[in-house]
Amino acid sequence: MLFQKSLLRELRSTSGGVLAVLLTTLVTMILIRALGRAASGRVDGELVVPLIVFNTLNLMSTVLMLTVYISVFMVLSRWWRDSEMVIWLSSGKSLADFLKPVWRFMWPMILLVALMSTLVAPWSKQQIAAFEDEIQNRSDAQRVSPGQFRESYSGQRVFFLENPDDEGGRTGAVFIRSIDANGRQSVLVSSTGKFEKDLEGQQWIVLERGYRTDLMPGYWETQTTGFEVYRFRVDHAARGVKSEETIRSAPTLTLFERTEPVAQGELALRVGLPLLTLGLGFLAIPLAVTQVRSGRAVNLLLALLIYLIASNLFSALTATVTQGRLSFEMAWWPLPTLLLAITAAMMWWRMR
Structure with missing residues (x-):
């Protein structure tokens, strides 16, 4: 009980700091781009703040996924570096015992990722499209x-x-x-x-x-x-003509009813993000195993490389579905399943 409480407490406190840093970085990047558009006259000054808010909400699912991955990796890496992990392993714990507390930390975040990717992100894209229509429909x-x-x-x-x-x-x-x-x-x-x-x-x-x-x-x-x-x-843009509802801003339930490849690709992206968060969160457990004498550089590089490969591979799979070269069923679950299989293999190898 003490083991799980201490791990959960540190995971939650670390995730708050990680989320704050990621959000600050994201908002700063969006702010710079929005101010650039406002300075060039493409966006009114009063629209800058709403555009920042909606663009941030659109990317929150990715931010939360990164928060889970980085938090688990950072906490367990510190435990290995400070020899705290040695104490727990000597008391009879194994890497498999970390699965339960990590899952207790992850499942609310996974629900948030699912909420953001399936409901909030499409809604924010609709709002962004409405602002773009307003900008384009000015004289x-x-x-x-x-x-x-x-x-x-x-x-x-x-x-x-x-x-x-x-x-x-x-x-x-x-x-x-x-x-x-x-x-x-x-x-x-x-x-x-x-x-x-x-x-x-x-x-x-x-x-x-x-x-x-x-x-x-x-x-x-x-x-x-x-x-x-x-x-x-004076020139006018075409007034009264709203941009059509795009696939990216369509409600998730609507995507289930559509069979065209573009809709299936967007649906695979929304459904797959929570599962990808699950796979990356568990994979961070064996990735954090560090030999005190060898340092953390190798583990950090490996963790970064695996995230880049996983995120780009997931984007490639959904893009392949959008192009009609892969079915929806083969896009959203194979990569998270592969990450879980790699997690099991690495934990078995670490515990030998």
């Missing part, structure tokens, strides 16, 4: 930010506006570079401008007191024209 006027260059949805214009007024629709100085269907480049500069809507709801940019410079392709001559008022239509 050029809504995308303009003061002091930053913005490209239109058509890719034919680049805007630079000073101090856009969201309420009045007026701006400071305006710079616009455009290319027409014939390849002619035009640069428009005005001291002021404003956004207007016509009776049909179409939005226009009205430039006041400026110049237009045209350059034909293949010619060095330019033509400059002054104007008092210049109007052109």
Whole structure:
């Protein structure tokens, strides 16, 4: 009883620290990417936090799986390094006695992985897709930010506006570079401008007191024209068109009803992650066996190598199902079963 309590207590405390480190690393990486998109104008600043939250939830199943694997390996490695394991083995314990407390530590985490992979991750992907739709369904006027260059949805214009007024629709100085269907480049500069809507709801940019410079392709001559008022239509993305429900964001129960390879591959991924967590958690027990004189470097490298091989092999199996070259039944259980078989073989070899 004392043996199991001490092991469980240390596993749970270690897993909290490991989870905090992994989450911090993950959120930092997502934050950097989201801030990069916001700085380039592809995402509004107010959408950065929701995107970070939903992307983090999407990857939580992998984070929890890594937490289980690293926690078991770290705790048992420390026991071997500090000769604490020698005391327990001398008292009649064996590596097989570690299976029960490790399982008691793992099963709530495995349930969380299953919950994240089958329910939370698809829901978070739906929310991310909804935000992407909202971003894509904005007009050029809504995308303009003061002091930053913005490209239109058509890719034919680049805007630079000073101090856009969201309420009045007026701006400071305006710079616009455009290319027409014939390849002619035009640069428009005005001291002021404003956004207007016509009776049909179409939005226009009205430039006041400026110049237009045209350059034909293949010619060095330019033509400059002054104007008092210049109007052109604002590009819009296709409004009201939502992206279709993708396989990756489809509910898990829906995937069971679909027979196409893409759906079967996604289903194998969601079902296989909890089992992969189980296999890696038990495999960490014999991997942590360390000879005090030889150090931990070999075990650390071996543990890292096995995780990389297992995760990449699992991804390859699910991708093969997606391509229609492997059935669903042969993708989600063979790898976890192989890991459990390797665990049994290594424990038998260690206990000889």
